[in-house]
Amino acid sequence: MPQTPTAEARFLRDTVRDNAAPCTTVLVVTVLLAATELALPALCGHTLDLLLTGRHAEAGAWLALCAGLTGAAAVLGAVDGLVTSVGSAQATAWIRKRTLGHLLRCGRLAGERFAHGDLVARLIGNAAQAGTVPVAVAALLAAAVTPLGGLAFLLLTDVWTALVVLAGLPVLLLLLTFFARAFGDCGARYLHAQGEVAGRLTEALSGARTIAAAGTYQRDAARVLAPMAELSRQGHRLWRTLGRSNAQSAALVQSLQIAVLVVAGLRVAAGELSVGGLLAAWRYAVLATGTGALISQVSALARARNAATRLDEVLAQPVTAYGPIASLPPGKGTVEFIGVTFRRANRDVLRDIDLRLPGGTAVAVVGRSGSGKSALAALAGRLADPDAGAVLLDGVPLASLTRETLRHETGYAFERPALLGRTIRDTIAIGAYDPGETTVVEAARAACADDFVRRLPDGYGTACTRAPLSGGEAQRLGLARAFAHAGRLLVLDDATSSLDAVTELKVSRALLHGDGARTCLIIAHRVSTAARAGLVVWLEDGQVRAVGPHARLARLAPYRAVFAGEAVDAS
DSSP states (O other): OOOOOOHHHHHHHHHHHHTHHHHHHHHHHHHHHHHHHHHHHHHHHHHHHHHHTTOHHHHHHHHHHHHHHHHHHHHHHHHHHHHHHHHHHHHHHHHHHHHHHHHHHHOHHHHHHSOHHHHHHIIIIIHHHHTTHHHHHHHHHHHHHHHHHHHHHHHHHOHHHHHHHHHHHHHHHHHHHHHHHHHHHHHHHHHHHHHHHHHHHHHHHHTHHHHHHHTOHHHHHHHHHTTHHHHHHHHHHHHHHHHHHHHHHHHHHHHHHHHHHHHHHHHHHTTSSOHHHHHHHHHHHHHHTOOHHHHHHHHHHHHHHHHHHHHHHHHTSOOOOOOSBOOOOSOSOOEEEEEEEEEETTEEEEEEEEEEEOTTOEEEEEOSTTSSHHHHHHHHTTSSOOSEEEEEETTEEGGGBOHHHHHHHEEEEESSOOOOSSBHHHHHHOSSSOOOHHHHHHHHHHTTOHHHHHTSTTGGGOBGGGOOOOHHHHHHHHHHHHHHTOOSEEEEESTTTTSOHHHHHHHHHHHHTSOSOSEEEEEOOSHHHHHHSSEEEEEETTEEEEEEOHHHHTTSHHHHHHTTTSOOOOO
């Protein structure tokens, strides 16, 4: 039975197939270059024989032909370098686009599977290494043409010298095999250690203020640099493997070439080979035993295979599948959780949730840390899928909706919003659709962001990189983005935690006293937010403990204890 290709083999095959044009171009150019290199020894040997026998007039044309081929080889070499660079760049861009697109389609859970720095290393460094595959495959095929052609022409020139080369080829192939195996193993270990360093460094940079405040920079520096020992070890092993292979093959090749010269010289002395034939035989022996290009391409493919393995680990993550339903029935965003269980790290974050949130209602979700509030928020708008049960929006399972409909009807605001887009206006407008200038400004006003945005150098046109924002201002832009794209369901996951009390009150009024056309699901940490909501969902240990108005729940001491440190009016 035929063997099933490995994951990295399929990845490399797809890369070559989808970048066939540069691959074919490199193959044609390198084969033409090999053809010129194979033609030159015979032509130069024949020209030399003509000159040595005094046939100078006849030799002139052959000499011009040799010069022309030499010039053609130089031109083809330059074209080969250009096409190789362009082809590798195109393949790298294709791999990055495919991998990043897949990662984004997987949702946030794929991002939790890998350290952020490790993902960056895979998308930048590993993609560039895997991007050399199309041209490396073409170059390897062409590189095989040169030694095979050199051996064939050597057989035609002089059989005895060809036999000398044939005697050493098995040893040469054995050296290449050992090199490929050793280089591939240490290359894989090197890339793994490199990813470890990148992941730890990114974590340290994101927590730089915490590290500085705690005074643990030396300990954290040691933690980040801990994989450097393995990285150094594998790096030295790479260079030792490459150096040893080059030295061994060079010693063997030089020995074979000297042996060829000895045999060819003896045959010239015996009158069985011309001086031009000796020159041609020596040049063909050089081409037949030339392993430099082969070692270079084999090492490039070994690096590419290791890089492809790391990229395929990302591509192996399951993507979110969407349904065929492109429209919802009329409604105000009624959300239903039916027998929902959600697990993470072998732990039930939510268990057997049966909950109905009436459409057009402002719902606050409260509970102690670890009770499952953010998990409920993620499930409500399908940023994650439950392990059991279903979540419905106006009677339609979220998994049955198309991606466009789902993202059009659900909006989110987070504690630490990412300021995506080139300008402040782009940051607010980015989403499943462009809401338009009027909606962008109205959303900014509702989020209490319009005033400070207009004070920026270019207002809404200010580049995000030129807009130093506080945590509260960034949250207001995140809220504005959610308001600008609010469909039937608006989810706020701790999205007002950095706002001062006055601003939080204004935003809450705009949010809770709207037209009732949508459901607002708010992860609440402040008692004031829960008090202003129309309905409160109280979570405890991953289950719904109670649902009702804040005023009724506030009569319960355990509920009041959720807001430790805040005064709760139980009247």
